[in-house]
Amino acid sequence: MLTSVAALIVLAGLYSVHMMEEHGHIITGMNNQIVWGIPHVFAIFMIVAASGVLNVSSIGSVFNKPAYKARAPLAGLLSLAMLAGGLTVLMLDLGRPDRIIVAATNYNLTSVFAWNVLLYSAMFAAVVVYLWTMMEARMQPWSKHAGFVVFIWRFALTTGTGVIFSFLVARQAYGSAILPPMFIVISFAWGLAVFHIVQSAIYQWNGKMLDEYVQKRMKNLLGVFVVAALYFVVVYHLTNLYFARQVEFERFILADGGIYPLLFWAGYVVLGNLLPLLLIYLPGWGKTQHVAVASAMVILGGFAFLYVFIIGGQAFPLSIFPGFEVKSSFGDGVIGLYSPSLPEVLLGFGGVGIAFLITAVGIRVLNFVPREIPKKTL
């Protein structure tokens, strides 16, 4: 039932792509000021979470924790699924998706995007090999090595995602060296949140109960990651607030910017951080269902954060003439307007649908459900 809903969503996404191909990006809310919109929010969320979810595998194979080892294959599958979903959205949002072969054959070595094309493809290959070493008995001696390669590579991959923004000198929201490490830590939180939800769903459908010890460890880990991610976001904004030239931008994002401060405070800070932390740490709470809800909140908070970071960051006008009031016919000096249209939202959800389908089919046909190891051996 859920699978058919997901398939329908994917179809709706593909139909949106067809419409965008037919009419151009005019049917989206994106324009010459806000050039990246909702599709990028979805794509970057999935790509960042795809890297973070592999933490579960790394803790198993690189740091030798058996409870996580049993979950490593599922984490690998989720990573592939989200990477596929995110990259599909990113590719289909291009102005000329038909020219994707050009992106594969013409590399500009100074371009972060070109690096990311390599980082993503190699990541895909590395995770496939890693899954193979885990699931094929003959290959198991190699599993630790493959796990280590994946461990290193995902740091490179999320650094690459952060660098897309940190190398941008033009806009005030970006161009900061804190962004790559911030994205890495954020990926831990989002990836683990996605893992928690999928794991709870699988256990629920199979009528299984999650081992209490494993459940406790994994929920505490989520809590730590959420706090660490929030720390980086706070430092990013504090640094900006300290620089006089950035104060106007921060006032826009944190106070006067309408939808953006609302999403930042209510969506990211409260829904994405404070409430999940309460659900995880409040005495008597922190049970499986609380953690599942907390995870869902972390994910929603993540979307809110990316909306503010990507779209809010572009909505604020470029500082072409610092110290001057500016006006023109091209939106100079004014806040950029953006309202997401149905096709681009459907494209984003289409990517989520792809990730869901890959996960559902993978779990059905292969042995991805975590096999619990008896508690005393942990």
Place this chain on the structure above:
Amino acid sequence: MSEINVQRRQFLKMSMGVAAVSIAPGIFLFDMAHGKADANKVRWGMLIETANCAEGCNDCVTACNTENGLSGGVSSTDSQWIRKIEIKDISTGRETSLPMMCQHCEHPPCVDVCPTGASFKRADGIVLVDKHLCIGCRYCMMACPYKARSFVHEPLQNQNPDVPRGRGTVESCTMCVHRIDQGQQPACAVACPNKSILFGNLNDPDSEIATRIRTVASAQVRADLGLNPGVRYQGL
């Protein structure tokens, strides 16, 4: 040394020789085609005299639209290769009007970030987009500090054959490269009623533009970024 080893050595030597002979002319021609030999000779640029640029006058914009087949629309999804900006110094109240377009930087961020190499800089300093390589990712639009680029949001009709454009690709001021290559001046420079846009070769010490920028104070917009734009402004 065995006979096989000697043979292998000879074979390797010979193949390297053959490879060198076959690649060399290619490399030579590649250099010629990219005009590397005289890269230092020409750098096209502009000097804009803001004191003469009248507020409300839009002649350069209109000329650009006509020359390049742009619609002239000013919605947030319409292409604007050149626009008039009115600026007012917040602390002194002094007002200035000026045209803003691609600044044809020496170190263009758009070229650095373009994944396919569609954004490129010609040997004579003009920054262009190769419409056949552009995949429409818009990363260059994120990277340009002058907001000089537009994305073609809709299918196009009645294009100017000299200025090919394409839906789903990014575009910006070409400095009227098709006119320059025929020895003409950019359309905006010709159209300006006050002759506020001076076009020429920045690298030729005898050119009018080089003489002017040597003798009068001029500035680059966002010079702090170190991009060394080819467009300079006087009276900013």
